[in-house]
Amino acid sequence: MKIEIKRLERKDAEIFVNIVERAYNYDDRNALHTIFQVNMDTQEDGCLAISLDGKYVATGCFFVYGYLAWIGFVGVLPEYQRKGIGTMLFRHILEELNSRNVRIIRLDASFKGYGLYKKFGFVDEYPSVTYEFQKIPYPKGKVCILQTLTPEIIDLDSQGFGEKRIKALEAWIKRGGKILATNEGYALLKMKSVGPLIAKDLEEAEILLSHALNMGARRIIVPHSNFRAVRLISKLGGVERNRTMRMRLGGKIKENIPCIYGILSLAKG
Ligand SMILES: CC(C)(COP(=O)(O)OP(=O)(O)OC[C@H]1O[C@@H](n2cnc3c(N)ncnc32)[C@H](O)[C@@H]1OP(=O)(O)O)[C@@H](O)C(=O)NCCC(=O)NCCS
Structure with a gap:
């Protein structure tokens, strides 16, 4: 063969x-x-x-x-x-x-992929859980809608995520993705999902999420080690749909989990 x-x-x-x-x-x-x-x-x-x-x-x-x-x-x-x-x-x-x-490789493992990655030495970090929303909350506060990335948003994203990933964010914006911004937070809305959603505190996160849901988002993937994010999703009526395990090979990355309410996607971090 x-x-x-x-x-x-x-x-x-x-x-x-x-x-x-x-x-x-x-x-x-x-x-x-x-x-x-x-x-x-x-x-x-x-x-x-x-x-x-x-x-x-x-x-x-x-x-x-x-x-x-x-x-x-x-x-x-x-x-x-x-x-x-x-x-x-x-x-x-x-x-x-x-x-x-x-130096560091990360991924979100499905149940079927988990054994394969373990075999290569990947270790568990935390569950990444996909939630769906049926009820749409009344939008709280105010957001700005942007068509491009600003230096402030690039900074916010790299401080939360631990590295710059401008190309990935720009690729979505080029295909109709929208940036919602508050003073110290931002969210990317694309294909009925919201993420990344990075915010300095719970209040900003709720403003961004409530607006994203009103603009058509129905899904978010939450890093489950951010307990405030899990509480917010439950308050807004999110229902768990899928659970994967975030894993890594190599050292731990300096991400800022308490600020990450939604990840970009299961394949790109
Ligand atoms: C996850 C996935 C990519 C694995 O691909 P795969 O080709 O089945 O993987 P392998 O055959 O190399 O290994 C899978 C299992 O088959 C076993 N296996 C490999 N060759 C074999 C053989 N000739 N006969 C019997 N079993 C075999 C492996 O030991 C392994 O067993 P384990 O799960 O108990 O460790 C595949 O199941 C898939 O596409 N799943 C759906 C999508 C998905 O979930 N992707 C992962 C997202 S993170």
Whole structure:
């Protein structure tokens, strides 16, 4: 059998979409096409796929932010799982990140991926939990809506997240993402989800979240070690829909968890 690893280009979107759609049971192909373009904008050479005798069966992406990298969209077609293909692809990504001098690698592990990452030495950090909202609260306070990133927002984001990830944020803004800003907080609204949501305190977070929900957001992914964020989501009626485990390989990153009410996404941090 001929096994090949291909680096995906923009024109290869269908390969990515076909695999992720089935591996993750994700039924919105348009959203996956947008996500693939955002992946390419963030890390042009970061998405790989494995083919067996010319048939594409697995994909996986990485995103490098300075000394830190995130891995996401690791997926194998259901009928090809449990044959060692996920392990092969993941090992290849780790070797590539190693050769790029990345010191810390993080990811959000699904139940199915958890064992694979443990095998490579990844350790648990905290659960990242997706919540959905049906009831929309009355908007509190005031926010500004921006179409571009400002230096203040870039600072807020990198202080919360622990590194700069401007390309990832800009990629969403280019595709209709909106920035909501308060004095010392900001949120990105994209494809019915809000995140990152970074705020200095609970009050600013509630202002940003209540406005994002009124502007169409229905989902947020919360780092569960921020207890204030968990309380806020429960107060606003968020219902848990999915739970993953944030894991890392390498040292602990200097993120500011008490300020992070919503993460960017499960693949990009
Ligand atoms: C997670 C995922 C990528 C793993 O891919 P995979 O190709 O099945 O992974 P592997 O085959 O390398 O390893 C999976 C298991 O099969 C076992 N295995 C590997 N080769 C095998 C073989 N020839 N026969 C039997 N079992 C085998 C491995 O030991 C491993 O067992 P473990 O889970 O008990 O440790 C895949 O299950 C998937 O796409 N899931 C849906 C999407 C998802 O959740 N992705 C992860 C997001 S973080």
